[in-house]
Amino acid sequence: MNFTANSSPLLLVHRRMETVTQDRVTEIMLTPQFYTMKREALPLKYAYQARKIAPSLFEGLLEESGTYAYFVYRDGEEWVFVAYDPDEIMAFLQDKGLPVHQVSKIYFAQQSVAEFASPVALNDTEALGVIDNTVVLLPRAVLAEAEYRSFGEHFRPAKGVKLAGAASGALLPVQYAAVLAVVFGLFGMMWIAEGIRFGGENAALRSQLEALYEANPALKSTYARESILSKYRSIDVEERKKRDIVAKVSKLIFKGVTLTDLSISGGKFSAHFTIDDPGLRKRFDALLKNSGLAPKSSGTGSELVVEGTL
């Protein structure tokens, strides 16, 4: 079984052909009615060089209203140049019931010049034959004695062209599709690579945690941790508040100010101060304000009480 075999039918397209009634993807061979051909012996090595000079070879030969494309191939020592109008061909094919998206490839009869050595009848009056190594349209009247052969798969050349822009009926031309696919593909690969590069969890943090567990095996249990935290967190907060109050009260003591009484109990505190010199009151009030504590009353006497809750 040959999986690479071309399964598309090959259709010979000429001006007086019948309307096509099929929906398969088709390859077509154009008769000389659809192209202009020139044969030149040029010292060119590559087809792209020949393609470059093709338009200049047909200057004055083609109708100026048309938009032409060029197909070039080598035939022995000569280069064969074919000029065709894709728009005209597409319009004709559409008219004959063959939408361009059904046409996968086009060939030119000249490419199979050897096969046309025996003429191929197109209809009752016309046939394709070869004159001077060129495939031409001939009236059947001049080929009265000729033996006709039928058109078939063996006429299919190795190389063909796609109708520019609309060969597959696709909305996106193949060049744009290729560029977009490559761009999207590159971005996809880049993002996947970035994703892989993120790696796993932070190894340094994990080793730090393991070291901590090694030093405190009992804390491996979440239950044990939560139990310790619930027990000691509130103690820590409460005791820090008590020590903070003592620290604040001690900062209020300076020469001329005496702490006569301090009591911390049951979530409350109370501090009694004696201020020897009324002139020191201003400084004391400033310190009191900075410490965030408030006096019980805002009197101006020498005795002052500061109270509050922890």
Next chain:
Amino acid sequence: MMLSRYRNELIVAAALVFAIGGLVYKYVRYTSVVEANRMIVKELSTVHEAAELKKVWGDRQIVKKLERIRTTVPAGKMLWRLKGRRLQATFRDLQDAKFNTVVSTFLSSAVQIESLKVDKGAQGYGLEIKCKW
């Protein structure tokens, strides 16, 4: 037939799906790694805090530190009642420096102060403290 017709679009669509898949993979991976690290940091912080709290407030050697106070204050100025892990200590007539030393020793120890009373007398400071650990 239709697939062949839209071959270019299908190729672009497949590439786009691949790119979107790559992007989703990147973000899923990123999110999972960030989340895993966040969990470790949280666990580390919790374990560290639990270890520190236990070390400070679960210290069974506090009594030794407090006993040092007894050696620095004359017995006549002090009443020391230690019962299990509870202490009621009363000091009287402490001079400023000694008073500061005693108070600082208590406050720097990880004891739970149940009550603290300071009063200034003619001979010096008096202190009454009830604490446990």
